[in-house]
Amino acid sequence: MIGFSLTPEQKAKQEKARRFAREVILPAAGKHDREGDFPLEIMQKAYAEGYLTPLVPRQYGGGGWGILDTCLLSEELASGDMGIFVSIFVSTLALHPIISFGTEDQKERFLRPFCSKYTLASYCLSEPRAGSDPASMETTAAPDGNGYVLNGTKMWITNGGYADLYVVFANTDRQKKHRGIISLIVPASSPGIRRGGPIDKMGQRASNTTALTFQNVRVGKENLLGGEREGFKKAMAALDITRPMIGAGAVGLARSAMELATQYAQKRIQFGVPISHHQAIQFILADMAIGIDAARLLVWRAACLADEGKRNSTEAAVAKAFAADLAMRVTTDAVQVYGAMGYTKYHPVEKLMRDAKVIQIYEGSAQIMRRIIARSMLGRVP
Ligand SMILES: Cc1cc2nc3c(=O)[nH]c(=O)nc-3n(C[C@H](O)[C@H](O)[C@H](O)COP(=O)(O)OP(=O)(O)OC[C@H]3O[C@@H](n4cnc5c(N)ncnc54)[C@H](O)[C@@H]3O)c2cc1C
Numbered sequence: 001m002i003g004f005s006l007t008p009e010q011k012a013k014q015e016k017a018r019r020f021a022r023e024v025i026l027p028a029a030g031k032h033d034r035e036g037d038f039p040l041e042i043m044q045k046a047y048a049e050g051y052l053t054p055l056v057p058r059q060y061g062g063g064g065w066g067i068l069d070t071c072l073l074s075e076e077l078a079s080g081d082m083g084i085f086v087s088i089f090v091s092t093l094a095l096h097p098i099i100s101f102g103t104e105d106q107k108e109r110f111l112r113p114f115c116s117k118y119t120l121a122s123y124c125l126s127e128p129r130a131g132s133d134p135a136s137m138e139t140t141a142a143p144d145g146n147g148y149v150l151n152g153t154k155m156w157i158t159n160g161g162y163a164d165l166y167v168v169f170a171n172t173d174r175q176k177k178h179r180g181i182i183s184l185i186v187p188a189s190s191p192g193i194r195r196g197g198p199i200d201k202m203g204q205r206a207s208n209t210t211a212l213t214f215q216n217v218r219v220g221k222e223n224l225l226g227g228e229r230e231g232f233k234k235a236m237a238a239l240d241i242t243r244p245m246i247g248a249g250a251v252g253l254a255r256s257a258m259e260l261a262t263q264y265a266q267k268r269i270q271f272g273v274p275i276s277h278h279q280a281i282q283f284i285l286a287d288m289a290i291g292i293d294a295a296r297l298l299v300w301r302a303a304c305l306a307d308e309g310k311r312n313s314t315e316a317a318v319a320k321a322f323a324a325d326l327a328m329r330v331t332t333d334a335v336q337v338y339g340a341m342g343y344t345k346y347h348p349v350e351k352l353m354r355d356a357k358v359i360q361i362y363e364g365s366a367q368i369m370r371r372i373i374a375r376s377m378l379g380r381v382p
Pocket of ligand 1: 090122123124125126130131132133155156157158159201204209358361362363364365366367368371
């Protein structure tokens with residue numbers, strides 16, 4: 001059966017998140033965009049609402065939500081500000097490998113404390129020379145006694161400057177490429193970790209993005225997630241779950257741009273009538289609505305498959321690619337509807353356009369999403 005109706009509980013979650021976005025996130029969005037500072041107060045409020053730990057099972061103090069419910073949350077939070085949403089969301093990405101592959105001892109040691117006080121986690125995969133091809137990572141985890149010694153630099157780490165916990169992917173033997181990659185839970189207080197300063201970005205400026213350097217950081221074997229040889233699979237499994245959430249965020253961002261453009265088109269008079277009376281403008285607005293609906297349905301499909309425990313790598317890539325491109329198109333068109341005013345800092349649509357761009361780059365770029373989709377059609381091609 002295919003259903004498109006949300007349950008009363010889902011609608012209540014959605015409405016609550018929409019209020020949070022409208023009352024807490026949106027009023028601060030412009031300031032954080034201008035100043036590029038971290039929205040600590042909002043993050044603490046998000047923690048109090050349980051938005052940092054929706055996927056963590058209830059037995060450890062989390063929300064015990066499903067993937068679809070977390071996508072509903074994502075769309076609403078991102079409608080307030082995509083950068084603040086990403087700061088909230090990234091702990092879910094980092095915690096996913098612990099939720100799915102952690103031992104009971106690891107869940108007790110890391111998930112429970114995470115839920116009982118305000119804490120952030122980062123997902124550390126990318127490196128200066130390994131982005132779309134993470135299997136070529138240079139960070140090493142050299143086996144040493146009853147653990148590993150981590151050395152290397154991670155790059156573009158969201159919340160890197162503020163996280164208390166890092167889930168780090170590193171190679172025990174670079175000759176083995178992805179088969180040598182392991183995943184380690186690393187407390188940020190471990191000696192030998194150096195956090196870089198915030199990277200000055202084009203958009204999503206409320207989210208903190210840094211480099212992280214690991215110099216002879218000792219990590220006990222009890223912090224190894226799953227077996228050796230399994231780390232790369234865990235990294236990719238987390239992305240299958242979180243790509244629909246990023247897609248949902250893109251939908252929320254696009255929705256805000258569409259709402260602003262629709263309001264402006266009804267107010268701005270040219271040729272003696274509101275510009276919304278011109279068919280060319282109506283069609284721009286209608287195309288926004290068509291794309292947003294389509295993207296949301298793709299997101300929901302990818303999320304529902306994950307909730308059913310089914311493999312969704314291709315559907316997650318389809319949803320993420322479509323929603324990211326859609327957000328870029330809708331925000332660009334919103335600037336067009338505003339005309340010259342859209343090209344100024346006096347109206348928020350230029351910010352939405354800047355915020356949209358990076359969705360086509362992170363969590364797997366537009367090209368990498370298409371690579372995944374083409375592979376599902378053609379198999380591996382040389
Ligand atoms: C704001 C921000 C936040 C981020 N947060 C995190 C985080 O929390 N954790 C983390 O680990 N990483 C994070 N990243 C990193 C992000 O995942 C990478 O930027 C992304 O994977 C792309 O890697 P790259 O930037 O090195 O681009 P590259 O891999 O250098 O790619 C450059 C261009 O080449 C294209 N390309 C590469 N390979 C192929 C191919 N085989 N076929 C066709 N085209 C190709 C790409 O699509 C892209 O257009 C973040 C990045 C940003 C900008």
